[in-house]
Amino acid sequence: MDGADAPPTPPGRRWPLRVGVLAVFAAGLGLFFALGGHQALSFETLSTHHETIRAWVTNHQGLAMVAFVAAYVGIVAFSVPGAVWMSIAGGYLFGTALATLLIVTGATAGATGIFLAARFVFGEAWRARVKGSIARLETGFRENAFSSLLVLRLVPLFPFWLVNLVPAFVGVPTRTYVLATALGIIPGAAVYASVGNGLEAVLAAGGRPDLGLIYDPEIFAPLLGLAALALVPTLYKRWKGRAR
Structure with a gap:
């Protein structure tokens, strides 16, 4: 059953759920910074x-991959800083291709976790309070959910945590969310994994990786091109609707 069609939680059980999720989230954040x-x-x-x-990863390849994905899930789910450095470390430890796969897996799982928590625990209460102000946004987003979310993932202009949450409050189906997220973060994951793959040479030269590399024209322009292609179905649908 898709997340959009799941039965709502009974009203009497929502407050304990909300408090529980907030407690877990706060505990996770506190533990992250405390450690x-x-x-x-x-x-x-x-x-x-x-x-x-790297020596440990070489000797424990399978365990290292599982640990990396699990750590990435936690970083994204709890919206803590450091995902970029984690991606670079992944590229250094596993190579560009494998690291990209691991990053996409972990980031998608973590993003889906916070998406589901936001939808099923807080979504209905939040939408009830701001129903009028988001009505048009909700309608537009739901009609073109995949294209809209794919564009937001491809072009990193908004905080990742924000793009994780907004779809939960405007009725994006879970399946659509997962697919658009997984596809949309592949280019960015590959960029930072490739940076990590060349980290040894950068460190040997006494340098520091350029975290703003993704905004360089030769990288950002193709991302904009992919985003434009993702918008084609939406634009066609609008044009077809006006033509009628």
């Missing part, structure tokens, strides 16, 4: 310990 996760997901940590980490 120094914000410091671990940094250039300094990667540059200092990259050889040790």
